[in-house]
Amino acid sequence: MAEQRQRPRRRGQGELEALVLSALREADGPATAGWVQERLGGDLANTTVITILTRLLAKGAVTRERAGRSFAWTSASDQAGLAAHRMRKVLDSESDREAVLASFVTGLGPDEERLLRELLGQSRNEGED
Numbered sequence: 774m775a776e777q778r779q780r781p782r783r784r785g786q787g788e789l790e791a792l793v794l795s796a797l798r799e800a801d802g803p804a805t806a807g808w809v810q811e812r813l814g815g816d817l818a819n820t821t822v823i824t825i826l827t828r829l830l831a832k833g834a835v836t837r838e839r840a841g842r843s844f845a846w847t848s849a850s851d852q853a854g855l856a857a858h859r860m861r862k863v864l865d866s867e868s869d870r871e872a873v874l875a876s877f878v879t880g881l882g883p884d885e886e887r888l889l890r891e892l893l894g895q896s897r898n899e900g901e902d
Contacts, residue, residue: 789817793825794834794848794855803838803845832858 796812797804804812806822813822826846829835834850850858867873881889 789821789825790829790834790855791852793822793829794850794852797835797846797848798851800847803840803847805840805843805845809846829855834858 792813793809796809800808806819806826810817810819810822826835830837832855834855835846836849837844837846864870864873
């Protein structure tokens with residue numbers, strides 16, 4: 774019987790983006806794709822890391838600057854900011870925004886609803902300053 778090699782678990786795009794962002798936030802400054810690849814244990818191809826960084830750049834979650842012939846990358850958003858961006862993108866893609874927001878709020882638990890009300894109150898108060 775031939776020995777079967779266990780293939781590594783395939784990670785989703787969101788999980789990979791979160792890992793790359795986490796690595797960038799740990800950097801002392803702008804980091805190269807190679808540095809990010811090493812930080813993640815080297816199990817991702819350099820081209821995969823660059824693809825993820827490019828997607829994050831398009832989402833506004835990272836910035837980049839020229840570093841010789843390549844780029845150095847910096848996190849412009851934390852995980853919460855990236856999740857908020859995805860939520861906003863979904864909301865923007867719907868024609869009946871009121872129905873989407875109403876459905877979202879209806880599905881919140883009591884603690885989440887209280888937190889949302891507090892955040893909305895803070896936002897409203899900051900707008901008056």
